[in-house]
Every structure is written in structure tokens, then in C-alpha cells.
Amino acid sequence: MNYIDWIILFTTLLLIVIYGTWKSRGSVNIEGYLLGNKSLPWWNVCLSIMATQASAVTFLSTPGQAYEDGMRFLQFYFGLPLAMVILSITAVPLYHRLKVYTAYEYLETRFDLKTRSLAAFFFLMLRGLSVGITIYAPSLVLSTILDWNINITTLFIGTLVMIYTVSGGTKAVSMTQKYQLTIIMGGMIIAGMTAFYKLPDNITFTEAFTMAGEMGKLNLINLSFDLSDRYNIWSGLIGGLFLFLSYFGADQSQVGRYLGGKSVAESRLGLIFNGLLKVPMQFVILYIGILVFVFYQFHQAPVFHNQSLKDKAMETSYAREITDLESTYDKVFEKKQAEARNLIGAIRKEDSESIEKSRKSMSEIQEKEKAIRSQVKEKIAAAIPGANTLDKDYVFITFVMTYLPHGLIGLLLAVVFSAAMASTSSELNSLASTSAVDIYKRSIRPSEDDYHYVKASKWFTAGWAVFGMLFASLANQAENLIQYVNIIGSLFYGTILGIFLSAFYLTYIKSNAVFIAALLAEAVILYCYFFTKVAFLLYNIIGCVVVVVVGFAIQFVINRQLKKAS
Amino acid sequence: MSIEKEEKPPVFPRWSAWYWLLMIVLAIQIVIYLFITTSF
Numbered sequence: 001m002n003y004i005d006w007i008i009l010f011t012t013l014l015l016i017v018i019y020g021t022w023k024s025r026g027s028v029n030i031e032g033y034l035l036g037n038k039s040l041p042w043w044n045v046c047l048s049i050m051a052t053q054a055s056a057v058t059f060l061s062t063p064g065q066a067y068e069d070g071m072r073f074l075q076f077y078f079g080l081p082l083a084m085v086i087l088s089i090t091a092v093p094l095y096h097r098l099k100v101y102t103a104y105e106y107l108e109t110r111f112d113l114k115t116r117s118l119a120a121f122f123f124l125m126l127r128g129l130s131v132g133i134t135i136y137a138p139s140l141v142l143s144t145i146l147d148w149n150i151n152i153t154t155l156f157i158g159t160l161v162m163i164y165t166v167s168g169g170t171k172a173v174s175m176t177q178k179y180q181l182t183i184i185m186g187g188m189i190i191a192g193m194t195a196f197y198k199l200p201d202n203i204t205f206t207e208a209f210t211m212a213g214e215m216g217k218l219n220l221i222n223l224s225f226d227l228s229d230r231y232n233i234w235s236g237l238i239g240g241l242f243l244f245l246s247y248f249g250a251d252q253s254q255v256g257r258y259l260g261g262k263s264v265a266e267s268r269l270g271l272i273f274n275g276l277l278k279v280p281m282q283f284v285i286l287y288i289g290i291l292v293f294v295f296y297q298f299h300q301a302p303v304f305h306n307q308s309l310k311d312k313a314m315e316t317s318y319a320r321e322i323t324d325l326e327s328t329y330d331k332v333f334e335k336k337q338a339e340a341r342n343l344i345g346a347i348r349k350e351d352s353e354s355i356e357k358s359r360k361s362m363s364e365i366q367e368k369e370k371a372i373r374s375q376v377k378e379k380i381a382a383a384i385p386g387a388n389t390l391d392k393d394y395v396f397i398t399f400v401m402t403y404l405p406h407g408l409i410g411l412l413l414a415v416v417f418s419a420a421m422a423s424t425s426s427e428l429n430s431l432a433s434t435s436a437v438d439i440y441k442r443s444i445r446p447s448e449d450d451y452h453y454v455k456a457s458k459w460f461t462a463g464w465a466v467f468g469m470l471f472a473s474l475a476n477q478a479e480n481l482i483q484y485v486n487i488i489g490s491l492f493y494g495t496i497l498g499i500f501l502s503a504f505y506l507t508y509i510k511s512n513a514v515f516i517a518a519l520l521a522e523a524v525i526l527y528c529y530f531f532t533k534v535a536f537l538l539y540n541i542i543g544c545v546v547v548v549v550v551g552f553a554i555q556f557v558i559n560r561q562l563k564k565a566s
Numbered sequence: 567m568s569i570e571k572e573e574k575p576p577v578f579p580r581w582s583a584w585y586w587l588l589m590i591v592l593a594i595q596i597v598i599y600l601f602i603t604t605s606f
Contacts, residue, residue, distance in 0.1 A: 081591070081592045085589070088584075212606070220600070221599050272585075279595055
């Protein structure tokens with residue numbers, strides 16, 4: 001980083017905050033603060049939805065995912081377009097017609113207050129904890145790269161977001177997200193193009209593509225039927241469908257985005273375009289990781305991408321061993337580079353025998369590299385007990401810091417910060433909406449004026465921001481906390497989806513039945529988590545199915561008892 | 567009164583055309599990705 005990078009980074013962030021605060025000034029009623037006066041056109045709805053879903057982790061670790069494991073992660077998103085169709089038909093017109101502020105408000109019209117409160121409570125739990133991780137995960141990587149204190153980084157991101165989200169509510173969130181997403185996609189594409197243009201020997205796009213394919217990275221589609229493996233087409237279509245129905249239909253952080261649409265048509269189009277653009281967008285981000293992978297066949301990749309952690313290990317008695325392993329890694333790289341050139345030569349000549357020979361050599365070299373990297377990770381883990389030796393999240397950012405020109409480094413860092421801020425602002429806004437409308441206004445202080453609820457919403461936004469920052473600093477102390485928070489999402493989404501599916505489609509099930517079924521579904525999920533090895537992706541389906549089936553059964557019993565009584 | 571009567575979709579006469587477009591685009595993408603997987 002030099003002064004140009006710092007200027008670009010801080011100017012971009014400052015402009016976002018100032019723009020968000022200035023553009024959204026003047027929200028004096030609750031509809032303005034929480035729904036932006038329902039003034040958003042479809043393209044802003046679409047950008048807002050995409051920016052909310054794509055957190056900083058998407059841009060930090062997705063290229064790294066492709067680098068290590070190929071592109072099969074793309075299949076995870078195949079259920080999303082299907083979910084967009086279903087929600088456009090059902091949820092959007094229903095929410096608009098009922099003029100709700102939150103998804104859970106609808107549940108009271110359909111069922112009763114206790115079901116609404118239960119769903120709102122589940123949401124506040126899962127989203128409240130995840131907002132801490134949305135701040136923490138990028139803070140961790142950025143603090144490592146920039147050599148900042150992690151708590152200061154967390155405070156920096158959290159405070160910036162809090163300023164414009166508290167001030168302008170949902171309008172500030174949506175206004176800033178369109179620029180944040182533009183910066184993000186622009187920056188990512190520039191990084192990908194840099195990786196491509198730095199390839200030697202005038203390697204063309206097709207040759208780079210073919211090389212990645214020969215090395216097994218273009219593993220986009222897996223047709224095998226295994227619902228416990230999230231990286232195949234069926235898990236993506238079926239498991240993904242349930243996950244995205246729940247996320248976009250019942251999670252206020254997304255519902256709040258399209259409720260701000262000018263009309264049903266604008267909200268629907270926003271969702272539809274999200275369905276059209278999301279999968280290609282993920283393809284582009286994954287492919288940028290592939291370009292970085294191809295780049296590192298011709299340039300020496302770090303033996304361990306988290307340079308800061310490696311530097312710390314080099315200050316211990318393990319320094320010599322790590323250095324020896326690095327020397328071996330360098331020698332292996334020389335062979336890899338030579339073989340990579342052979343492979344490109346064979347691809348150009350379309351000599352399938354030579355391609356196959358080179359491919360086998362490259363695979364063997366890759367295995368050797370993997371083995372050396374494993375040993376380095378072991379040494380680092382021994383040198384620094386408790387250190388996280390997974391460095392996939394650092395692959396892309398290390399490439400950016402090392403190979404991009406000054407100016408673009410600042411821009412790419414602005415990308416990461418922007419992504420973190422975009423998701424966090426949505427989450428804070430949704431937490432404030434649910435706290436203010438579903439809990440505070442509905443059950444605690446129901447008879448105040450609009451100005452009071454706007455003020456309360458601002459306090460809730462600030463409160464959740466502070467909670468998120470505190471949680472992020474706690475997460476720093478206990479790495480496993482992150483795992484638990486990711487698990488919490490899986491534990492609740494299925495049940496929430498089951499409640500909403502019953503609400504939308506299954507008029508037979510009434511309030512008491514769905515409430516008891518939801519509690520039982522949670523019990524089943526918790527049992528699966530603690531006592532079985534069922535894959536997380538299935539929790540959504542299990543929770544949803546249990547709510548529906550048990551809801552039907554309980555309603556049947558209730559109806560019979562009512563019939564007998566009458 | 568149904569939403570479709572109140573709000574016409576842009577470009578197409580019915581909302582179902584947009585939904586079909588979404589499904590067709592997804593199907594085309596899956597075919598393209600399958601081609602990439604098997605050919606490269």
C-alpha cells in the first residue's frame with residue numbers, strides 16, 4: 001500500500017458514507033425510515049438484493065474456493081432462480097397488499113401474535129449473531145493484510161456503517177448499495193483482467209481456459225445424486241431452492257429490500273433480475289479465482305497465503321524448518337513452470353497425447369505442492385498454537401496486494417470494505433425493523449406516534465451495530481464461535497420457512513397447530529444436530545417438512561376435538 | 567382483482583413470460599456449464 005492506495009480507499013469509503021447520509025436525509029415517518037417510502041425502481045431493488053447477499057466473504061473467499069477446489073461451488077446457486085419465481089408469484093403481491101413492514105407482521109394476519117413473535121425471535125437470534133460475523137470475517141482478513149489491530153478494524157467498519165444506516169434507514173442502505181456493488185464488480189473484473197494480462201507467452205483466454213480445465217478446475221457440474229454433498233446439481237436445485245426460499249421469503253434482511261419497491265411490478269422485476277444475474281455473477285467471481293490459479297502456474301505462489309501469520313511463525317524456533325520447506329516448494333515451482341509451458345505448447349498444437357502427458361505431470365506436481373503446503377501448515381500450527389491454518393481466504397487478497405498496481409490495490413480494498421458495509425447495513429436495518437415493528441411497537445409500546453417509532457428504530461439500529469461490533473471482538477477470542485454462528489442459521493431457517501410455507505399455501509393449518517409444529521421442528525433439528533450426522537444443507541428441508549407434516553397432523557386432531565365438542 | 571390485472575409486466579404481456587424466461591436462462595446456463603465441464 002502506498003499513499004495513492006490509502007487516498008483511494010478512504011475517499012471511496014468517505015464518499016459512500018456522505019452520499020448515504022445526505023441522500024436519505026428527511027425520513028420523518030416509519031414508512032420512510034423502514035421502507036424508503038416504497039420508492040425504489042426495480043433495478044435498485046435488484047442491486048440492493050444482490051449487494052445484501054454478497055458479503056465481503058463472497059469476494060474474499062469465493063476466488064480462493066475456485067483456486068483450491070475448482071468451480072463446482074456454482075451449483076449451490078442453481079436453486080435461486082426457481083426461488084425467485086415462487087416468491088414473485090406468492091410473497092411479493094401478498095406483502096404489498098397487506099402493506100406490512102416486515103415479513104413476520106404478515107404472520108399475525110394469517111396466524112396469531114405468538115407465531116409472529118416466535119418467527120421474529122428466531123430471526124433476531126440468527127441475524128443478530130450473523131451481523132457480528134459479517135463485520136468480523138472481513139475485519140480479520142483486512143487487519144491481517146493492513147497490519148491493523150483487529151478491534152480497530154472492526155470498530156472502523158461498524159462505525160462507518162452505523163453512521164449512514166442510523167441516519168437514513170432503508171433508503172440510505174439502498175442508495176449506497178448501488179454504488180457499492182458497482183465498485184465491487186468493477187474492482188473484481190479489473191483484478192481478473194490483471195491476472196490474465198500478466199500471463200506470459202501471450203497466452204490467450206481460450207488457452208488459459210483449456211489449461212484450467214486440464215487441471216480439473218472447470219468442474220462446474222456434478223450430476224451424481226447425493227443430497228449430503230452440497231456441490232452437485234441436485235443439492236443445488238433442491239437444497240438450494242429451500243434455502244433461498246427461506247432466505248429471500250422469510251428473512252427480513254432480504255424482504256426489507258424488495259418491500260421498498262415502488263410497486264409489486266418493481267419488486268417482482270427486482271427479484272427476477274436477481275435470478276437472471278446471480279448465477280452468472282458467481283461464475284465471474286469463481287472464474288477470477290481460476291485466472292489467479294492459472295497465473296500462479298507461471299508465477300511463484302506463496303507457500304502459505306496468510307503472509308502475516310507465516311511471518312509470526314518465522315519468529316519462532318520453527319523458522320528453519322519453514323524456510324527449508326519453502327526452498328523445496330521453490331524447486332517444485334520451477335518444474336511446475338516448465339511443465340505449464342509444455343502444457344500450453346501442447347494445447348496450441350492440439351496434440352492430445354502431449355496434453356495428456358503434461359496434464360499427468362502437472363497433477364503429480366500439484367500433489368507435491370499440496371504435501372509441502374500441508375507440512376508448512378503443520379509447522380505454523382505447531383509454532384503458533386490455535387492458529388487458523390486455512391489460508392484459502394487470503395489467496396485473492398494476497399494476489400491483489402502483490403501484483404496489482406498502486407491505485408488498484410486501494411480500489412480492491414475499497415471493494416472488500418464496501419461489500420462488508422453493504423451486507424452489514426442491510427442486516428442492521430432488518431434487525432431494527434423487526435425489533436421496532438414486531439416486538440417494540442406490537443407488544444411493548446403500541447400507542448406512540450410515528451416520530452417515536454422512527455427514533456426507536458434508530459436506537460435499535462445503533463444498538464444492533466454495537467452488539468455486532470462487541471460480538472465481533474468476542475469472536476476474535478474464540479475462533480469456534482464463527483462455526484457456531486454459521487450453524488445457528490441452518491438450525492432456524494427450515495422452521496421459519498415451514499411457518500411461511502404453511503402461511504402462504506396451507507390454509508388448513510391454523511395458528512396453534514403451526515406454533516406447536518414449529519417448536520417440535522426445532523426440537524427435531526436440534527436432535528439432528530447434537531445426535532446425528534445429517535448434513536447441514538438438509539436441515540432446511542427437514543425443518544420445513546416437519547412443520548408442514550406435524551402442523552397438518554395437529555390441526556387434524558384439533559379439528560376432530562372441536563367437532564366432538566360441538 | 568388479481569395483481570396481473572392491476573399491474574402489467576414490462577415488455578411481456580404476462581408475468582408468466584418473465585418466469586419462463588428465468589427458467590430458460592437457467593436451463594441454458596446449466597447446458598453451457600455442462601459443456602464446459604465435459605469439454606475442457
